[in-house]
Amino acid sequence: MKRRIFAYPYIVWMILFIAAPMLFIVYYAVNVGGEWTLTKFWGTLSDAAKWNVLWISVQMAFKTTVICLLLGYPIAYILSNMKKTVAGFLSVLFFVPMWMNFVLRTYAWQAILEYFLPNLFGMGNNTLTGTESAVLMVLVYNFLPFMVLPLYNTLSKLDKSLLEAAHDLGANSVLTFFRVILPLSVPGIVSGITMVFIPAITAFTVPALIGNGKYNLYGNEIELAFKTLSGQGDYAVGSTLSLILLLCVLVSTLIMNHFDKDQQEGGQMW
Amino acid sequence: MKKIFAFALCIVMLLASFACAQKPAANTEKSEEEPDYSFANGDQYEQIGGTLNILNWGEYIDPELITLFEEETGVKVNYVEMTSNEEMLIKLRSADNPYDMCFPSDYIIEKLIKDDLLQPLDLSKIPNAKNIADRMYEVTNTFDPGNQYSLPYMWGTLGILFNTKMVDETVDSWNILWDEKYSGQIWQYDSIRDALAVSLLRLGYDMNTQNPDEVAQAKEELIKQIPLLKGCGTDNIRASMINGKAALAVIYAGDAILCMEENPDLAYVIPKEGSNVWFDNVVIPKTAKNVEAAHAFINFLNDANLAARNTEFIYYSTPNQGAMDLLDEYFTENEVFNPSDETLARCSVYHDLGTFIEVYNAAWDEFKAKMGN
Numbered sequence: 001m002k003r004r005i006f007a008y009p010y011i012v013w014m015i016l017f018i019a020a021p022m023l024f025i026v027y028y029a030v031n032v033g034g035e036w037t038l039t040k041f042w043g044t045l046s047d048a049a050k051w052n053v054l055w056i057s058v059q060m061a062f063k064t065t066v067i068c069l070l071l072g073y074p075i076a077y078i079l080s081n082m083k084k085t086v087a088g089f090l091s092v093l094f095f096v097p098m099w100m101n102f103v104l105r106t107y108a109w110q111a112i113l114e115y116f117l118p119n120l121f122g123m124g125n126n127t128l129t130g131t132e133s134a135v136l137m138v139l140v141y142n143f144l145p146f147m148v149l150p151l152y153n154t155l156s157k158l159d160k161s162l163l164e165a166a167h168d169l170g171a172n173s174v175l176t177f178f179r180v181i182l183p184l185s186v187p188g189i190v191s192g193i194t195m196v197f198i199p200a201i202t203a204f205t206v207p208a209l210i211g212n213g214k215y216n217l218y219g220n221e222i223e224l225a226f227k228t229l230s231g232q233g234d235y236a237v238g239s240t241l242s243l244i245l246l247l248c249v250l251v252s253t254l255i256m257n258h259f260d261k262d263q264q265e266g267g268q269m270w
Numbered sequence: 271m272k273k274i275f276a277f278a279l280c281i282v283m284l285l286a287s288f289a290c291a292q293k294p295a296a297n298t299e300k301s302e303e304e305p306d307y308s309f310a311n312g313d314q315y316e317q318i319g320g321t322l323n324i325l326n327w328g329e330y331i332d333p334e335l336i337t338l339f340e341e342e343t344g345v346k347v348n349y350v351e352m353t354s355n356e357e358m359l360i361k362l363r364s365a366d367n368p369y370d371m372c373f374p375s376d377y378i379i380e381k382l383i384k385d386d387l388l389q390p391l392d393l394s395k396i397p398n399a400k401n402i403a404d405r406m407y408e409v410t411n412t413f414d415p416g417n418q419y420s421l422p423y424m425w426g427t428l429g430i431l432f433n434t435k436m437v438d439e440t441v442d443s444w445n446i447l448w449d450e451k452y453s454g455q456i457w458q459y460d461s462i463r464d465a466l467a468v469s470l471l472r473l474g475y476d477m478n479t480q481n482p483d484e485v486a487q488a489k490e491e492l493i494k495q496i497p498l499l500k501g502c503g504t505d506n507i508r509a510s511m512i513n514g515k516a517a518l519a520v521i522y523a524g525d526a527i528l529c530m531e532e533n534p535d536l537a538y539v540i541p542k543e544g545s546n547v548w549f550d551n552v553v554i555p556k557t558a559k560n561v562e563a564a565h566a567f568i569n570f571l572n573d574a575n576l577a578a579r580n581t582e583f584i585y586y587s588t589p590n591q592g593a594m595d596l597l598d599e600y601f602t603e604n605e606v607f608n609p610s611d612e613t614l615a616r617c618s619v620y621h622d623l624g625t626f627i628e629v630y631n632a633a634w635d636e637f638k639a640k641m642g643n
Contacts, residue, residue: 049639110506115513125436125455125515130501212501213460216641224638234631 029239040236057218061200064139068147068196076151098145103205109138110209130212138210146195154188194256198249307338310574315342322563323348325372332583339570345563362387362555370558376413376549376619379420388419389556395565398572401592413619420551422589426523428546435535436517444472444541453498457519460502462634463620471543478621482629489633493640523606524586538606540613547617
């Protein structure tokens with residue numbers, strides 16, 4: 001029982017940096033300049049334009065997740081079937097870009113899409129930034145490793161004897177894949193989806209840099225609320241928007257946990 | 271095997287970094303002569319001593335000037351940088367702030383005066399204030415009535431930067447930013463007041479309007495402009511214009527200068543409907559402790575010779591006529607640095623809108639939410 005004492009620093013940390021900020025968000029949503037009021041809160045909730053932006057962000061996050069899954073699963077599968085040393089080396093190559101700061105990588109893509117590729121292909125003054133597909137592509141690029149890693153972990157821990165058993169019982173490789181491998185890798189898929197969908201729905205740097213400020217997602221909408229003109233910012237609106245986003249994240253996590261609840265093992269990322 | 275892989279990887283990364291190396295906005299070429307840091311009229315500064323706490327924007331003063339002032343007066347200068355007017359406003363509102371002088375923009379000065387946070391300047395201690403051009407006082411008078419609390423430090427305008435190779439007609443109106451011919455090649459400025467000012471002025475309205483209908487119309491026009499825009503940016507506009515990736519951009523004169531030095535095809539114009547002119551003025555807060563040193567430093571900054579050096583460092587327009595007389599024609603004969611009286615007459619400063627700003631905020635919110643849909 002005495003070991004509990006080791007958890008205290010973490011509890012303090014949680015109170016200071018997780019619980020308190022959450023309470024502040026709620027406080028600012030319903031307290032405008034020292035006055036308790038729900039007008040801003042309801043005003044934001046009934047603003048159709050903001051819901052529209054949320055809808056676009058959800059669609060965007062969904063597309064990102066699907067593309068990451070479709071690209072990431074084969075990669076993880078191939079990696080998991082390689083010799084351990086080779087797979088280890090290749091996966092390092094895969095994660096090398098992640099050693100670099102996320103914002104820097106996005107800036108690099110901005111330069112590639114704005115200058116490098118258009119100049120290479122002689123597109124004159126046409127560029128590739130500022131479009132939905134550009135934002136989507138960079139989101140996929142940034143989040144793909146988060147899909148591959150949990151999938152790779154799950155797939156490489158797969159009990160190979162189960163596959164042999166499937167073959168012994170007469171299943172061909174396609175059938176084995178769909179009846180054995182895929183169901184067993186669900187925990188990895190679920191973690192992968194969570195790891196991609198949640199950062200994608202809260203994406204903020206990518207649309208700001210790649211979308212030329214023209215392709216706004218929900219994160220940008222929150223930023224806008226907090227730093228509107230003369231910097232006073234509309235904390236009530238920004239906090240309400242943040243609460244809505246938190247709720248979305250919570251709901252998607254709950255849905256994912258529901259799928260994940262039977263399989264505790266192997267799906268964890270680290 | 272691993273080593274070879276790693277080596278090959280390094281080579282590939284190096285090559286890639288060379289291939290992608292972009293060079294937006296390299297250092298501007300300034301004159302190589304040794305700058306002359308002496309007083310224009312052989313001034314002598316008395317020993318004052320103490321500390322002078324200055325709150326200013328980053329890279330917004332020639333550091334040599336601070337050293338020189340410290341040597342002349344024995345004052346220890348403590349230079350604190352700020353990143354926004356609002357940050358400064360918050361700092362000055364706290365009663366125990368240590369600052370003896372700072373450099374806020376026009377509309378913030380309006381607020382500071384309203385909040386009674388500034389002390390009137392004692393012009394008898396700032397004889398060099400006479401160097402400031404009268405036409406500058408006429409503008410600063412609009413936000414600091416009687417020019418009691420502030421002296422102009424740097425100023426500039428908002429206008430259109432365009433690529434003469436891509437735009438062959440005369441650019442003299444904000445209208446061109448709504449011309450479908452340039453669809454996808456227009457940069458709007460990502461800031462509420464600036465974007466709405468462009469739209470309001472184009473419609474023939476006052477850019478400080480407090481009429482909700484006019485703001486609503488301006489917003490509708492901005493929404494109509496979205497399909498024509500390349501984007502809505504601030505700092506990223508520079509590289510884009512320098513590299514000829516866009517034809518037209520709403521931009522501040524200081525940025526326009528940097529772009530024009532890199533790409534000679536670019537030109538800057540202040541449209542006939544008028545535009546914004548901004549001022550960063552020097553003020554002394556009521557709470558200042560070393561008022562004497564603050565006055566001495568303001569006088570020092572307005573010395574014609576030193577103001578000229580400072581302008582060459584900052585690269586914005588100086589309100590100091592004495593400095594203009596010393597600067598070469600690159601600064602004086604340049605409409606971007608030194609707009610004519612007629613052009614200046616068309617421009618006005620942003621005024622603090624009080625609670626009406628909510629209407630602007632809502633309009634901007636709606637415009638932003640319509641982006642990309």
